[in-house]
Amino acid sequence: MVEMQVYGLAVDKDSESPILVLKDDKSGIMLPIWIGAMEAMSISLVLNEVEFPRPMTHDLLLDSIHMLDGEVVSVEILKVDQGTFYSEILISHKETIKRLDSRPSDAVAVALRSGAPVLVSPEVLEQAGTHDPEDESAAKSDDWSEEFENLSPDDFKYKM
Numbered sequence: 001m002v003e004m005q006v007y008g009l010a011v012d013k014d015s016e017s018p019i020l021v022l023k024d025d026k027s028g029i030m031l032p033i034w035i036g037a038m039e040a041m042s043i044s045l046v047l048n049e050v051e052f053p054r055p056m057t058h059d060l061l062l063d064s065i066h067m068l069d070g071e072v073v074s075v076e077i078l079k080v081d082q083g084t085f086y087s088e089i090l091i092s093h094k095e096t097i098k099r100l101d102s103r104p105s106d107a108v109a110v111a112l113r114s115g116a117p118v119l120v121s122p123e124v125l126e127q128a129g130t131h132d133p134e135d136e137s138a139a140k141s142d143d144w145s146e147e148f149e150n151l152s153p154d155d156f157k158y159k160m
Contacts, residue, residue, distance in 0.1 A: 001076060001119035004031060006047065006108060009040055020105060022077075022118060029129040031077075031120060033085055039105035046112040058109040065091055072114040073097060075107035080127050090116075 007023035007030060018040030022031040035043075042058050044050075055063055065072060070093040077087040087104040089111075090097050102110075111118050 001121055002027075002029075002125060003117045004120050006043070006112065006118070009044055009047070020108060022108075022120065024120075024125075028131050029125055030131065031125060031129050033077075033104050033128075035103075035105035039103070039109060042109045043105070043112060046109065058106065058113055061106075062110055062113050069093060070098070072110060072116040074117045074119050075102070075104075075111045077104050077107070077118070077120045077124055079121065080124055085124070085128075 002024050004022040004024050007021040010019045010021060010032075011017070012019055012034065015034075017034050018037055020033045020035050020040070020043065022033070023029070042056060045052075045056065052059075062072065070091045073090040073092045075087055075089050077085055079086045085104045087102050087107045089100040089102050089107050091100060092098075108118055110116070
């Protein structure tokens with residue numbers, strides 16, 4: 001598994017759908033995942049350090065895990081099947097690891113809140129990853145290279 005960082009959020013110019021962008025700083029590989037607007041807002045709130053007086057849905061999930069004596073260990077993005085990404089939230093509970101099926105957007109929202117790492121399988125990166133356009137040593141033979149070449153850091157600020 002490869003540990004990746006949340007590089008940011010962008011908006012697909014054609015569909016206007018939010019895109020979660022993960023990046024491995026060591027290899028320069030980026031992983032774009034199209035997500036829903038509500039999940040993008042939840043991730044954006046954490047990235048922008050916005051606090052609410054009441055828990056949002058992902059806060060509620062994390063609070064529930066903690067109240068049941070669990071701890072989020074990591075999230076894993078495991079596979080892509082016909083354009084759909086599959087992931088799990090790994091929860092430590094009473095010396096065992098429980099796996100909770102989750103959409104990647106929800107898993108990342110929980111990981112950001114808990115400080116847990118986001119891990120991606122090499123198969124997912126091979127199938128859906130692209131190279132960072134700022135990494136000049138990276139091969140630019142994939143479909144996403146041109147799209148990412150046109151992005152600037154300002155494009156990764158999702159506004160609701």
